[in-house]
Amino acid sequence: MSRERNVAAFVRARRAAWERLDALVAxxxxxxxxxxxxxxxxxxxxxxxxxxxxxxSAFPGSDAEGYLAQLTGRAFGVLYRRRRGLAAAxxxxxxxxxxxxxxxxxxxxxxxxxxxxxxxxxxxxxxxxPEAATLLVPVGIRDAVAAGRVWTDDLLxxxxxxxxxxxxxxxxTVASLAFAGGLTGGLLTAGLLLGNGLVxxxxxxxxxxxxxxxxxxxxxxxxxxxxxxxxxxxxxxGLHVAGALVRPGEAPRGALLAxxxxxxxxxxxxxxxxxxxxxxxxxxxxxxxxxxxxxKAALGASLAAGTLAWLWxxxxxx
Amino acid sequence: MNAEPRLELETPERVAVSLELAGxxxxxxAWLLDALLVFLCWMMAFFVYSFWGDLLRxxxxxxxxxxxxxxxxxxxxxxxxxxxxxxxxGGRTPGKRAMGLRVVRIDGGPVGxxxxxxxxxxxxxxxxxxxxxxxxxxxxxxxxxxAGDLVAxxxxxxxxxxxxxxxxxxxxxxxxxxxxxxxxxxLLSAAEYDRLxxxxxxxxELEGExxxxxxxxxxxxxxxxxxxxxxxxxxxxxxxxxxxxxYAEGA
Numbered sequence: 001m002s003r004e005r006n007v008a009a010f011v012r013a014r015r016a017a018w019e020r021l022d023a024l025v026a027x028x029x030x031x032x033x034x035x036x037x038x039x040x041x042x043x044x045x046x047x048x049x050x051x052x053x054x055x056x057s058a059f060p061g062s063d064a065e066g067y068l069a070q071l072t073g074r075a076f077g078v079l080y081r082r083r084r085g086l087a088a089a090x091x092x093x094x095x096x097x098x099x100x101x102x103x104x105x106x107x108x109x110x111x112x113x114x115x116x117x118x119x120x121x122x123x124x125x126x127x128x129x130p131e132a133a134t135l136l137v138p139v140g141i142r143d144a145v146a147a148g149r150v151w152t153d154d155l156l157x158x159x160x161x162x163x164x165x166x167x168x169x170x171x172x173t174v175a176s177l178a179f180a181g182g183l184t185g186g187l188l189t190a191g192l193l194l195g196n197g198l199v200x201x202x203x204x205x206x207x208x209x210x211x212x213x214x215x216x217x218x219x220x221x222x223x224x225x226x227x228x229x230x231x232x233x234x235x236x237x238g239l240h241v242a243g244a245l246v247r248p249g250e251a252p253r254g255a256l257l258a259x260x261x262x263x264x265x266x267x268x269x270x271x272x273x274x275x276x277x278x279x280x281x282x283x284x285x286x287x288x289x290x291x292x293x294x295x296k297a298a299l300g301a302s303l304a305a306g307t308l309a310w311l312w313x314x315x316x317x318x
Numbered sequence: 319m320n321a322e323p324r325l326e327l328e329t330p331e332r333v334a335v336s337l338e339l340a341g342x343x344x345x346x347x348a349w350l351l352d353a354l355l356v357f358l359c360w361m362m363a364f365f366v367y368s369f370w371g372d373l374l375r376x377x378x379x380x381x382x383x384x385x386x387x388x389x390x391x392x393x394x395x396x397x398x399x400x401x402x403x404x405x406x407x408g409g410r411t412p413g414k415r416a417m418g419l420r421v422v423r424i425d426g427g428p429v430g431x432x433x434x435x436x437x438x439x440x441x442x443x444x445x446x447x448x449x450x451x452x453x454x455x456x457x458x459x460x461x462x463x464x465a466g467d468l469v470a471x472x473x474x475x476x477x478x479x480x481x482x483x484x485x486x487x488x489x490x491x492x493x494x495x496x497x498x499x500x501x502x503x504x505l506l507s508a509a510e511y512d513r514l515x516x517x518x519x520x521x522x523e524l525e526g527e528x529x530x531x532x533x534x535x536x537x538x539x540x541x542x543x544x545x546x547x548x549x550x551x552x553x554x555x556x557x558x559x560x561x562x563x564x565y566a567e568g569a
Contacts, residue, residue: 005503006503006565006568007485007508007511007512008485008486008511008565008566008567008568009568011482011485012485012486015482015485018482019482046331049329049331049333050331050333052333052335053333056334058508059507059508059509060508060509061507061508061509061512062508062509062511062512063480063481063482063484063512064482064485064508064512065508066478066480067480067482069335069336070477070478070480072329072333072335073327073335073336073337073426074477076327076329076335076426077422077426077427077428078428080329080330080426080427088430092431092432176439176440176441179439179440180439180440180444180465182469183440183465183469241469254468257468257469258424258468258469258471261436261468261469261470261471262432262433262436262469262470262471264436264469265432265433265435265436265469265470266432268432268435268436268439269431269432269435272435272439
């Protein structure tokens with residue numbers, strides 16, 4: 001194919017094809033293309049890539065070259081992207097998320113260990129040294145328990161949705177920090193797990209001592225297990241990322257960080273919707289006696305166990 | 319020619335594609351625009367809230383599904399704004415669109431849900447620190463990625479708007495500079511043509527003396543190349559116009 005040596009003539013001869021390609025690329029993903037249009041897109045892309053190669057050698061530094069580089073880059077990104085839509089979502093749910101979980105199972109167990117240690121520490125501290133409660137248990141809860149009031153019923157006093165959105169925001173903040181804390185080498189993540197565990201254990205033990213152990217358990221039964229699981233998954237992602245910084249092995253830290261980050265991000269796809277769902281549960285199901293304690297426990301256990309069972313069957317080679 | 323860091327990719331057709339990475343200023347400004355829009359959304363919500371005094375009761379009358387949607391909407395404006403726009407608008411939040419920026423995967427493809435969630439949730443550590451680590455990383459990093467980009471494997475690229483009409487016909491007094499006819503394509507490189515068009519288009523914005531001096535220097539340089547006498551002061555711009563016009567119509 002003969003090529004114009006003059007940039008203006010070159011652009012005039014090809015401009016219509018480029019602009020047609022531009023229009024087709026802009027439509028991908030927004031509306032379906034006909035078969036003929038897809039073939040046209042493919043043909044125009046190849047031709048434009050060739051035009052770019054020519055512009056590179058014949059008109060370096062010109063606007064025509066810049067335009068073609070940008071257009072080819074966009075068309076390349078659209079044509080060679082991985083599958084999207086329903087098929088991609090199905091693959092994500094069936095293989096990629098469980099596989100990401102399996103590849104960082106050690107980080108999950110470490111997070112679980114830290115949280116359990118925190119809970120045990122908080123409970124033991126309050127059990128053996130009642131003064132510890134003034135440090136670990138929030139003052140509102142202390143007053144309520146002292147007055148013999150079930151503090152969790154306070155959540156019913158605000159509108160369910162308002163309480164729910166505050167809870168969701170709070171949980172998302174904690175989970176985000178647990179995940180992002182991986183960049184501190186896992187220190188922040190570990191601190192969050194221990195700290196939340198301490199408070200949870202202390203509140204539980206304090207409520208038990210105050211004779212409200214049953215209502216405390218009934219309150220946390222519906223949302224607690226899955227909420228802790230969501231926190232653990234976010235922390236698992238954070239610790240997985242932290243591993244790339246602390247123990248990179250033979251890989252360069254930057255490359256490993258990017259690879260681990262992509263895997264850890266898959267776990268966030270579970271965490272985010274789970275937390276929104278749990279915020280609704282915590283604000284509407286958990287407080288009060290609208291749901292029988294056994295129903296709350298069954299809901300909470302099945303939420304957490306179902307999520308964990310789905311993740312646990314992941315295979316590292318998937 | 320361009321000192322901005324770029325991402326170099328090679329397509330299966332063996333054509334090198336390079337994407338221009340976005341700089342700190344444009345990204346910061348895009349973030350500011352988005353923050354302003356989110357703030358406006360909250361103001362609107364507050365206005366509606368105060369307009370309907372008993373919104374709380376209306377809310378309680380909603381079904382569980384309605385409340386669920388409401389909670390989702392609240393979470394979306396705070397945390398999901400970037401994720402939703404990046405997924406549904408091809409990697410561009412309104413702020414990024416205004417600044418000509420786009421979030422892409424590190425291989426040049428569009429961002430997916432996991433990547434977008436990853437890069438935006440990491441704001442949780444960057445925002446409380448006033449984005450200081452992010453600013454340093456974008457300013458100094460080879461790929462201009464903040465922590466969220468690094469972890470999620472994404473980049474922010476800049477898209478320029480090119481105007482191809484510059485290669486069309488140009489009005490000029492062709493008869494007066496007839497000696498240039500047919501010779502212009504050999505006298506100019508493509509990049510020089512672009513810069514000449516830039517000068518001719520922007521000259522109304524230039525201050526009179528600077529404009530005359532620039533035109534005279536350009537005209538003298540190209541006249542020397544064409545082995546012609548340098549045009550006089552008033553003729554410099556018509557000479558350049560003719561040069562561009564002959565170049566544009568040359569085959």
